[in-house]
Amino acid sequence: MSTILSLKLHHFRSYNTAALLDIQSGLVVLSGPNGAGKTNILEAISLLTPGRGLRSAKIADVQNRDSAAEPWAIAAQILTPFEELRIGTGLDPATRGLQNEKRASRINGQAAKNQNELAKYLSCVWLTPQMDRLFLDSSRERRRFLDRLVFSFDPGHAGRVTRYDNALSQRSKLLREGKGDPAWLESLEEQMAETGVAIAAARLDFVHRLQSACDNAYQTHFPPARFIVSGTLEESLAHTKALNAEDAFKDNLRASRMRDALTGGAAQGPHKSDLQVFYAERNMQADQCSTGEQKALLIGLIFSHARLIAAERGHPPVLLLDEVAAHLDKSRRAALYDILTDLKAQAFLTGTDTGLFEAIQNTAQFFTVEHSTIHPKEHRNPLRSVNE
Numbered sequence: 001m002s003t004i005l006s007l008k009l010h011h012f013r014s015y016n017t018a019a020l021l022d023i024q025s026g027l028v029v030l031s032g033p034n035g036a037g038k039t040n041i042l043e044a045i046s047l048l049t050p051g052r053g054l055r056s057a058k059i060a061d062v063q064n065r066d067s068a069a070e071p072w073a074i075a076a077q078i079l080t081p082f083e084e085l086r087i088g089t090g091l092d093p094a095t096r097g098l099q100n101e102k103r104a105s106r107i108n109g110q111a112a113k114n115q116n117e118l119a120k121y122l123s124c125v126w127l128t129p130q131m132d133r134l135f136l137d138s139s140r141e142r143r144r145f146l147d148r149l150v151f152s153f154d155p156g157h158a159g160r161v162t163r164y165d166n167a168l169s170q171r172s173k174l175l176r177e178g179k180g181d182p183a184w185l186e187s188l189e190e191q192m193a194e195t196g197v198a199i200a201a202a203r204l205d206f207v208h209r210l211q212s213a214c215d216n217a218y219q220t221h222f223p224p225a226r227f228i229v230s231g232t233l234e235e236s237l238a239h240t241k242a243l244n245a246e247d248a249f250k251d252n253l254r255a256s257r258m259r260d261a262l263t264g265g266a267a268q269g270p271h272k273s274d275l276q277v278f279y280a281e282r283n284m285q286a287d288q289c290s291t292g293e294q295k296a297l298l299i300g301l302i303f304s305h306a307r308l309i310a311a312e313r314g315h316p317p318v319l320l321l322d323e324v325a326a327h328l329d330k331s332r333r334a335a336l337y338d339i340l341t342d343l344k345a346q347a348f349l350t351g352t353d354t355g356l357f358e359a360i361q362n363t364a365q366f367f368t369v370e371h372s373t374i375h376p377k378e379h380r381n382p383l384r385s386v387n388e
Helices: 038-046 116-121 130-135 140-151 158-176 182-215 230-238 242-255 257-264 291-313 328-344 356-360
Strands: 003-012 016-022 027-031 073-079 083-091 104-109 124-127 225-230 274-277 318-322 349-350 365-370 373-376 383-386
Touching: 016 365, 027 038, 027 124, 027 328, 027 356, 038 124, 038 318, 038 349, 083 116, 104 116, 124 291, 130 291, 140 158, 140 182, 140 274, 158 182, 158 225, 182 225, 182 230, 182 242, 182 291, 225 230, 225 291, 230 242, 242 257, 274 291, 291 328, 318 383, 328 356
Parallel strands: 027 349, 027 365, 124 318, 318 349
Antiparallel strands: 003 016, 003 073, 016 383, 073 083, 083 104, 225 274, 365 373
16 A cells, blocks of 8 residues: 655645654554644645645745745655655745746655656545535535546546647637637537547446445445446446447537527536536435435445545555544444444544544544644654645
């Protein structure tokens, strides 16, 4: 498995500088009051993988406001099954102050070609309180959630989604302005059809594998879910070949130009798909379940994803679990810790009440976080934080 051995923050969020050293490979607990800076540490770890991290924040939003003169940066020493190395990321100084700031990544001191290079060395799975509304939220949020899961297995998926969105945006603009050259529209629609079908196929393939992982890891306290990706292209791929689905989608786009010019966007496509989740045993859609059942289904889903990564890559991802134990009863908390132990993954857990972690007090590594200053409990593995 990949393990984070040390973590250093520089002008990131509420931290001016901070260093978390000698991190153990098992469970790591960060406890402290709300607003202390616990989630900022988890976000920093999540940004050591491709994407925008667990908060989906803009690059400028993570800059420490009290030290704006120097750009933010994150660095870590990690141990993979094959080697120990240094990885890091931060604001690209060359883009600082521009409208579209970018972040740069480094591996063993050398500039990485792109963010996707980070995925070769570290994989993270996270669960935050904001995700508790996943089943009640809009289909857009569930699509983003699903695409992030797909991306952890298929780094090219993010590029396809971006290409599709760009083509959709350009087509919408041309139709809205009434200046669409038929050949130009045809080219954009061909790109939408090609990338759209590839997006739908990747989603279906991933959900099939996730379903298998969920079915094979039944847990009493975190019941298995059933997944369906609903959408025009996904349904088309269930009955025809990819090339036929592309042709049908192109025909649909061509026929709907007048309507799309009035309504904006496109009436059909992978940007309209949804991830439907069911409580399998009760055959009940997740949004109809109780709050406790929804939480249990979500935790089970996240753990199934982690198991799938472990099975496919030979080692589990790093788990970032923000306030995950806060609303679980004692038996579910015990089950949670048992699963984490069985996964043999490095897991970072946050909480405001150390009593929630009583069952792992002799096995986990504990730190107290207050006012963006972190104190090691019982002098174990010091974490330094300096706010100037």
